Amino acid sequence: MLQTYYIVFGLLALVGGVLGYARAKSRPSIIAGVITCALLIVAAILGPSRPSFILAILVSVLLIAHFSRSYWARRRPMPAIPMIALSLLCIVLTLFAWLR
Numbered sequence: 777m778l779q780t781y782y783i784v785f786g787l788l789a790l791v792g793g794v795l796g797y798a799r800a801k802s803r804p805s806i807i808a809g810v811i812t813c814a815l816l817i818v819a820a821i822l823g824p825s826r827p828s829f830i831l832a833i834l835v836s837v838l839l840i841a842h843f844s845r846s847y848w849a850r851r852r853p854m855p856a857i858p859m860i861a862l863s864l865l866c867i868v869l870t871l872f873a874w875l876r
Contacts, residue, residue: 786816
């Protein structure tokens with residue numbers, strides 16, 4: 777189940793990057809979306825293991841840092857709030873699976 781979340785989360789990040797590029801011609805958005813998607817899919821492929829958990833948590837922490845900074849600078853809830861929420865959920869699910 778956790779691997780499925782990683783894949784869905786990665787695909788949502790990819791869709792967000794594509795939308796960011798389509799709306800604002802933001803190359804960093806699409807690059808970040810592709811990299812995030814790839815890393816989360818790698819975490820899913822690794823299966824429930826320590827490297828997978830570390831990778832997913834690292835990606836989530838970086839996303840939280842980026843989108844928190846973005847939200848406070850611009851005060852726009854989209855896409856910051858959903859990405860922060862998805863990242864927090866990823867961390868909680870990963871820690872729960874890791875510590876079981």
